[in-house]
Amino acid sequence: MQQASKFGIYLNANDNQVVRINSPYWIPDEPDWVFLTPEVNSTLLNIRDMAKEKGLAKDSGSITWGTIPLKD
Secondary structure, three states: OHHHHHOEEEEEOOOOEEEEEOOOOOOOOOOOOEEEEOOOOOOHHHHHHHHHHOOOOOOHHHOEEOOOOOOO
């Protein structure tokens, strides 16, 4: 299954939000969303650390969980 390789945590640095993707319902688009980790069960603390280490967020401490958009 090709889509499974896209499962994981994505960061939107503009909104300082992350989403957990574990189904092919919606796959975030670049460049707004950056693939952070394939570990879908990663904690928000780990996610913030990863974003900081990769230089993806100005204020990694303010990253929060976002919601995936509803399809029309």
